[in-house]
Every structure is written in structure tokens, then in C-alpha cells.
Amino acid sequence: MQQSNGYIIGYTAGLTVVCALVLAFVSLLLKDRQDANVQREMKQNILSTVMTLDDKADVEALYTKRVKSYLVDANGDKVEKDASGAAIVVEKLPTSFVADEYKKSVNERKFPVYEIVNENDPNKTDYFVLPVYGYGLWNNISGYISLEGDLNTVKGVKFSHVGETPGLGARIADAEIQGRYAGKKLFEGPEMVAIMMQKGENGGGSASIAAFKDNPHAVDGMSGATITGKGVNNMLAEYFKQGYKNFLLNKKGGNKAASL
Amino acid sequence: MSTQVADAKVEKVSEPLFSKKNRKLLVDPLDGNNPVTVQVLGICSALAVTVQMKPALFMALGLTFVTAFSNLFISFIRNTIPSRIRIIVQLAVVSLWVILVDQLLKAYMYDISKQLSVFVGLIITNCIVMGRLEAFAMANKPWPSLLDGLGNGFGYGIILLAVAFFRELLGSGSLYGYKIIGADSLTGLPYQGNGLMMLPAGACIIVGLLIWAQRARNGYAEDH
Numbered sequence: 001m002q003q004s005n006g007y008i009i010g011y012t013a014g015l016t017v018v019c020a021l022v023l024a025f026v027s028l029l030l031k032d033r034q035d036a037n038v039q040r041e042m043k044q045n046i047l048s049t050v051m052t053l054d055d056k057a058d059v060e061a062l063y064t065k066r067v068k069s070y071l072v073d074a075n076g077d078k079v080e081k082d083a084s085g086a087a088i089v090v091e092k093l094p095t096s097f098v099a100d101e102y103k104k105s106v107n108e109r110k111f112p113v114y115e116i117v118n119e120n121d122p123n124k125t126d127y128f129v130l131p132v133y134g135y136g137l138w139n140n141i142s143g144y145i146s147l148e149g150d151l152n153t154v155k156g157v158k159f160s161h162v163g164e165t166p167g168l169g170a171r172i173a174d175a176e177i178q179g180r181y182a183g184k185k186l187f188e189g190p191e192m193v194a195i196m197m198q199k200g201e202n203g204g205g206s207a208s209i210a211a212f213k214d215n216p217h218a219v220d221g222m223s224g225a226t227i228t229g230k231g232v233n234n235m236l237a238e239y240f241k242q243g244y245k246n247f248l249l250n251k252k253g254g255n256k257a258a259s260l
Numbered sequence: 261m262s263t264q265v266a267d268a269k270v271e272k273v274s275e276p277l278f279s280k281k282n283r284k285l286l287v288d289p290l291d292g293n294n295p296v297t298v299q300v301l302g303i304c305s306a307l308a309v310t311v312q313m314k315p316a317l318f319m320a321l322g323l324t325f326v327t328a329f330s331n332l333f334i335s336f337i338r339n340t341i342p343s344r345i346r347i348i349v350q351l352a353v354v355s356l357w358v359i360l361v362d363q364l365l366k367a368y369m370y371d372i373s374k375q376l377s378v379f380v381g382l383i384i385t386n387c388i389v390m391g392r393l394e395a396f397a398m399a400n401k402p403w404p405s406l407l408d409g410l411g412n413g414f415g416y417g418i419i420l421l422a423v424a425f426f427r428e429l430l431g432s433g434s435l436y437g438y439k440i441i442g443a444d445s446l447t448g449l450p451y452q453g454n455g456l457m458m459l460p461a462g463a464c465i466i467v468g469l470l471i472w473a474q475r476a477r478n479g480y481a482e483d484h
Contacts (some may be wrong), residue, residue, distance in 0.1 A: 007342060011341075011345070016352070023356065023359055027363060030364070034363075037366065078476070082408055160374065165377075165430075166312060167312055194480040204443065205442070206443060239331075
């Protein structure tokens, strides 16, 4: 009796409506919490490239106190107003801002810059934190690169990913891999060289750092995750050989015309 | 209609909650009728998420949750499901629970949800979930179905953790993220991580060895 077409269609429609209602309700209920997680993670990522945060750290307060943010374009000039003429507040931009800009060609993008100011002197910038975005093996990868005040030496990096393989490419999110970038340099004299992750791995841990300690532009690779490593390299190359390059040169006081 | 009434009557004079039969539902999938090593279901994710123990643990918990509650829900509505579209109905129910798990993880355990990434969504395709719905929940009452779901989830979890234990230890010299052997580790014993264990092929070998050991112990033989 249950097998009539009418019953089947009615049953399907009913089930669909019930499932949709439950999911819509749950999504509404959890959305604020999920968005807060994403925002908090972003601030945490920015801060954690330059300092160690423990679980109890008050990320919001630290961020408000230490971070000064603005947008620059590919020429390295500050972008103060959006298309409608309203002043831009980087924190108010959607959390997907860097990802959205990534879809444009690199010279048309706008790039957020986060200056971490000195704890005691808010007019002195200790570090510059620059978000980057790219593609790994399976899906998008992203990160924050923090530079020392010389705008050349890497203080720390923070990578995250959407769908890299756990244990292989997903290791870019591990502190061990990210630690390999500390102290590396972007420029060789006036020339931008960026930093390349190499193929193959030299034993991990301190052995990996020791293997490339004489080369400021290379870091040890991840065994079994060559393509993710290439994705990271492409991401860094795109954002530093183009992207932020003019901003860095301007800030360093280099000649912009000569660099173009 | 008559079958539903009969069902209701039987439930009233039902056996104790943890009768021998019900306990068997819970315990059997852990060893003698394990979904991974004996029924060889859910192998795909056993190969994918077992590189480290932490994702394996949460994957196992997620799958247990989904299997148990899908079983429960399908068992409640089993007599109303039109048999011609029962697989689609099962799939819709499984997807509902999987999305719930994913959303909850994103809201309350954001770090874990980032680590598991796509694999939570892939619980939908796990053969164990659909297998239990089709083989058990469609023909049994809600309480035994819930136990059956929990039992199979745990059975899957045990194997996942066992495989992850060996892969993480041999592959990266650590357990649950703590370095045990190799450079910069707790013991400081010299050890070079085995790259094979980081790859799905390594999991295949471990699962194979587990199946061998288990069958040798239980005297299990394939039916011919």
C-alpha cells in the first residue's frame, strides 16, 4: 500500500522539508559561533606569527593593543577608501577578503598589511604581518608571513589549508614545518628572491633546519608532499616577487621607479 | 498497519535493555564481526585518516555518532519507508547527521574540524553506515539498532586507532602528537621516520597484518 507513486513523492517531499528545516535551524543557531571562530583564528594567526600565544591568551585585547592594519595595492600605495568612498577598516572586511582578492590578477589585488607595534611605544612598528593565499594539492592554502622591522628577515610564518592530506601536505600547518622559515630572508641585496621549500626531507626537526642553515632562501621540504610544497612556493613567489614587493621596497626606502 | 501494531505490543513486553542478545550487538563488532577487518567495510577512510592518532580518534567518534543515530532514526521510521526509495531515504538521513556533526565541530571544536577537513563529509560515503542501515536498522527495533550502530562505530574506531598507532609511531616517531622516538623526542632514541607509513600503502599493509593476526587468533576462514 505504501508503494504508490503518490506516497513515494509525498514521503520524499516530507523528508526533504524536515531535513532542510533541521539543517537551516542548526546553521542559524551556530553561525555566530562559527564566524567568531574564524575571526578569532584570523587574529590569532596574525599574532602567533610574532609571539607565542597560550590557550588562555586574550586574543581580542592583544590584537586591539598591538595591531595596526591597512590596505595597499600592487604599487605599494595605501588604499584608504573603498569604491563608494567610505573609509576602509581592515577588520570589518569579510573574512574571505584575501581569498576573494586572489581571484583577481595579482596587479589588481589589494593587500592587507598588519603592523605589530611595540608593546611600550605604539608608534614603533616591530613586525609586519602579510597574508598570502594560494593553491596546494587538493584545495586552497593560505598563510601569514611576519617580517622583522628590516622588511627582509622572516620572523615567523603561519600556514593553514582547506583540504591537504593529513600527515602529508597538511603538515604545512605544523609548527615544526613553519619553524623552518624563521630567520630566512626575502631579499638578496636589492633583489627579491623569496623563499623556496626544497624537494625531499632531511630527517625533520633540528636536522631539517641545520640542512639549510647556510642558505637564507631555502627551507627543507616535506617528504611525501612535494606538490603542496610547490603550492607554498608559488604562493610566496606570487605575493613577494609581485604583490607586496613594491610595498616592501617603498617601506625600505628603495627607489620605486627603479624596481618597476 | 497490522505489523506496526504487533511491533508495539512486542516492545511493551520487551527484554531488559542490556540482555545477552543486546550486549552481543554491542560487543560482537569489536572483534568477531568487526566491520573493518572481518566484513572489510570502511577501508577507504581507514587508509586515509590514520596517519596520526588524533584525527583517527575524532573520525571514529564522528562515525560512531553518525552510525548510531542514523540507525536509531531509520529504525523509528523503518515501517513507513517506501522500499523502492529506501536507499535514498537512508542517504538523506545519513547526510543530515553528517552535516550536523560537521557544523557542531566547526562551532565548538574548530581546530579538530580543520584537521579532519574533508573526511567528516566523507562519512556519508562510508560503507559501514549504509551497510548497518540496510542490514540491521531496516529490520530491527530502535534500541537494538542504536546498540548495533554504537558497536559497529566502536569496532571501526578500534581498528582505526590500532592502524594509526603503528603508522604514527613508525612514520613520524610520535603518538597522539607527542614525539616518542627520533630527533627532538622524549626518549631521544635515534629513528628516521618511515615514509611508507605516511602513505596509504602503509595503512594497507598494517590493515592486512591486523586482519591476518585476528583471523589466526580467532580461527576464522572465508566461506567458499
